[in-house]
Amino acid sequence: MINFTVGPVQSNDEVRTIGSEQVPYFRTPEFSKIMLENERLMLKFSKAPEGSRAVFITGSGTASMEATIMNTLTKDDKAIVINGGSFGHRFVELLSIHEVPYTEIKIDVGKALIADMLAPLDGKSYTAFLINVHETSTGVHYDINMISEFCKRNRLFLIVDAISSFLADNFNMAELGAGVMITGSQKALACPPGISIIVLSQDALKRVEIGNPKCMYLDLKDALKNQEHGQTPFTPAVGTLRQINIRLKEIDVNGGVDTETEKIAALAKYFREQIRGLPFVLVSESMSNAVTSLHPTTASAYDIFTILKDEYGIWICPNGGGMKDTIFRVGHLGCLTKEDYDKLVSSLKDMQVRGII
Amino acid sequence: MINFTVGPVQSNDEVRTIGSEQVPYFRTPEFSKIMLENERLMLKFSKAPEGSRAVFITGSGTASMEATIMNTLTKDDKAIVINGGSFGHRFVELLSIHEVPYTEIKIDVGKALIADMLAPLDGKSYTAFLINVHETSTGVHYDINMISEFCKRNRLFLIVDAISSFLADNFNMAELGAGVMITGSQKALACPPGISIIVLSQDALKRVEIGNPKCMYLDLKDALKNQEHGQTPFTPAVGTLRQINIRLKEIDVNGGVDTETEKIAALAKYFREQIRGLPFVLVSESMSNAVTSLHPTTASAYDIFTILKDEYGIWICPNGGGMKDTIFRVGHLGCLTKEDYDKLVSSLKDMQVRGII
Numbered sequence: 001m002i003n004f005t006v007g008p009v010q011s012n013d014e015v016r017t018i019g020s021e022q023v024p025y026f027r028t029p030e031f032s033k034i035m036l037e038n039e040r041l042m043l044k045f046s047k048a049p050e051g052s053r054a055v056f057i058t059g060s061g062t063a064s065m066e067a068t069i070m071n072t073l074t075k076d077d078k079a080i081v082i083n084g085g086s087f088g089h090r091f092v093e094l095l096s097i098h099e100v101p102y103t104e105i106k107i108d109v110g111k112a113l114i115a116d117m118l119a120p121l122d123g124k125s126y127t128a129f130l131i132n133v134h135e136t137s138t139g140v141h142y143d144i145n146m147i148s149e150f151c152k153r154n155r156l157f158l159i160v161d162a163i164s165s166f167l168a169d170n171f172n173m174a175e176l177g178a179g180v181m182i183t184g185s186q187k188a189l190a191c192p193p194g195i196s197i198i199v200l201s202q203d204a205l206k207r208v209e210i211g212n213p214k215c216m217y218l219d220l221k222d223a224l225k226n227q228e229h230g231q232t233p234f235t236p237a238v239g240t241l242r243q244i245n246i247r248l249k250e251i252d253v254n255g256g257v258d259t260e261t262e263k264i265a266a267l268a269k270y271f272r273e274q275i276r277g278l279p280f281v282l283v284s285e286s287m288s289n290a291v292t293s294l295h296p297t298t299a300s301a302y303d304i305f306t307i308l309k310d311e312y313g314i315w316i317c318p319n320g321g322g323m324k325d326t327i328f329r330v331g332h333l334g335c336l337t338k339e340d341y342d343k344l345v346s347s348l349k350d351m352q353v354r355g356i357i
Numbered sequence: 358m359i360n361f362t363v364g365p366v367q368s369n370d371e372v373r374t375i376g377s378e379q380v381p382y383f384r385t386p387e388f389s390k391i392m393l394e395n396e397r398l399m400l401k402f403s404k405a406p407e408g409s410r411a412v413f414i415t416g417s418g419t420a421s422m423e424a425t426i427m428n429t430l431t432k433d434d435k436a437i438v439i440n441g442g443s444f445g446h447r448f449v450e451l452l453s454i455h456e457v458p459y460t461e462i463k464i465d466v467g468k469a470l471i472a473d474m475l476a477p478l479d480g481k482s483y484t485a486f487l488i489n490v491h492e493t494s495t496g497v498h499y500d501i502n503m504i505s506e507f508c509k510r511n512r513l514f515l516i517v518d519a520i521s522s523f524l525a526d527n528f529n530m531a532e533l534g535a536g537v538m539i540t541g542s543q544k545a546l547a548c549p550p551g552i553s554i555i556v557l558s559q560d561a562l563k564r565v566e567i568g569n570p571k572c573m574y575l576d577l578k579d580a581l582k583n584q585e586h587g588q589t590p591f592t593p594a595v596g597t598l599r600q601i602n603i604r605l606k607e608i609d610v611n612g613g614v615d616t617e618t619e620k621i622a623a624l625a626k627y628f629r630e631q632i633r634g635l636p637f638v639l640v641s642e643s644m645s646n647a648v649t650s651l652h653p654t655t656a657s658a659y660d661i662f663t664i665l666k667d668e669y670g671i672w673i674c675p676n677g678g679g680m681k682d683t684i685f686r687v688g689h690l691g692c693l694t695k696e697d698y699d700k701l702v703s704s705l706k707d708m709q710v711r712g713i714i
Contacts, residue, residue, distance in 0.1 A: 062573065193594055237551030
């Protein structure tokens with residue numbers, strides 16, 4: 001199978017080799033060293049401001065989205081949240097569950113966030129802003145510079161879910177003034193799923209310090225305290241953390257985050273050029289390098305997913321809910337080459353010849 | 358390294374081979390089939406009563422301990438909790454965080470629970486009972502039959518953390534009348550850490566149904582609903598779930614849970630025979646097959662751990678906190694053989710010759 005989903009994505013041989021090894025015991029100086037290196041490189045690649053910290057949660061991205069809300073926001077906050085798809089909706093639900101007052105900006109599928117949408121909220125009494133910088137469900141990459149300016153002007157605490165955008169799109173946490181950046185192991189880090197990562201600025205750390213989340217497992221004070229010496233409060237996904245370590249070091253020696261981003265951007269560009277002429281309409285008016293979301297005009301998106309899986313040995317990424325038949329996505333994260341995209345495009349062209357699309 | 362810790366433990370070649378493979382996309386009928394099989398075999402091996410369900414949480418055992426408390430207990434319950442070590446203490450902390458009223462029975466390190474300790478609470482207005490059937494930190498296996506009788510007599514909802522005991526010690530959820538059994542991927546299942554598992558009886562399911570946990574990530578209603586069709590609400594540790602699948606099937610074809618338990622019991626017995634004459638005192642007066650906890654009389658427990666790690670290529674399991682220098686543990690879970698124990702014992706005898714112990 002060739003895997004073009006947005007996660008889990010394909011891992012390289014070094015990551016897979018670690019997957020084949022015995023998982024070591026972890027309450028050791030050896031594992032602490034790995035974890036401290038992981039933190040250092042995560043801060044480097046997110047371009048986090050001085051004094052930031054990173055913690056590694058054994059859980060999916062949602063665990064880190066929820067931990068962030070539970071630990072950095074309270075009933076005294078008033079948040080703006082952008083909801084342009086499944087993950088924006090998830091932020092809205094999490095704010096509701098944890099009783100953080102919010103105003104939701106709903107955005108139609110594929111549409112960008114524009115200044116006019118934010119204008120009515122300018123100069124109001126908000127305290128926080130939550131954004132999925134890449135709304136993975138629709139492939140929309142929001143204008144984070146515009147959001148950053150709005151937040152700076154209004155002194156808003158900016159929480160960025162960059163789960164599928166980290167390493168794929170340019171992101172400079174310090175320049176943007178973001179308080180939190182979240183990502184996961186199974187996106188551009190191209191490791192197995194099971195770990196999510198939260199990078200916290202000093203502003204965020206202050207919020208965590210005075211916070212009182214009613215949850216032991218998602219308590220970031222505890223996670224931060226343990227991570228000071230490269231440990232975790234509970235048994236983590238040790239194997240995946242070792243895989244993350246080798247990937248972070250590999251990115252570092254190969255030129256760093258910008259080189260990695262260029263590589264992903266080049267693959268995205270190549271694929272988008274190759275599909276011209278196929279009966280697909282681009283869904284997103286502001287694309288991330290992480291994924292291309294497509295609306296097929298001649299067939300069901302889910303049928304295309306199933307036929308590619310069963311007859312061509314290829315996974316593309318189906319959508320759920322109301323978008324199941326109208327949208328599919330092709331990811332550009334993980335260990336993929338131009339030759340892989342050639343195979344995908346020739347399969348799609350074959351489906352066209354067969355009258356399936 | 359040979360790994361005698363209590364987790365992560367050594368995996369067999371089949372599990373490691375899956376670790377070396379690409380992680381597949383999981384919103385597919387193929388992955389659903391694996392997850393439904395995992396649930397079926399977990400119910401079989403825990404000997405769960407008719408109508409029980411199992412869910413798989415991407416997180417450590419603590420995530421499932423907390424999810425169980427959040428989803429099955431409320432402020433209207435009144436719980437008895439046994440605290441004989443780190444994990445009993447964790448249950449106490451979780452009850453506090455979630456404001457479930459409780460009475461704690463504190464037990465000294467290594468001591469068994471005896472009927473006299475429960476007698477004062479008999480016939481009182483309690484509703485629930487929480488026990489780490491094997492208190493992993495001290496190696497004490499509690500008398501679950503006595504606890505079960507007490508719970509049946511008092512109609513208590515019985516929550517059993519069997520994280521390190523599942524497959525290692527006999528356990529029959531139906532006969533015991535337990536409401537919940539919890540375990541994890543990195544103990545006797547001998548897979549990498551990252552997944553914990555909750556088995557819920559019909560009584561537990563009823564409690565979940567009317568519960569209202571203030572946490573999306575640990576919401577068991579959502580997990581149960583998704584697991585009905587072999588899925589999870591959020592991206593799970595897909596690779597580890599595939600590894601669990603191969604292990605469960607392997608146990609099944611090799612004679613089932615009782616054969617697996619006998620194997621572990623035989624290794625524990627063998628090790629305990631071999632260490633006679635070494636300067637160690639057994640800590641637990643009621644041992645689990647999962648681990649042997651030892652108090653060295655001539656040296657620091659942590660020094661023994663460090664020297665075995667650095668000079669003999671062997672991990673035993675150190676204790677934390679106040680037990681760091683007085684107790685170490687030797688596990689009997691995972692892919693281990695008598696020859697592995699021969700190496701450990703000869704290393705210890707060598708340390709004795711060298712005057713280290």
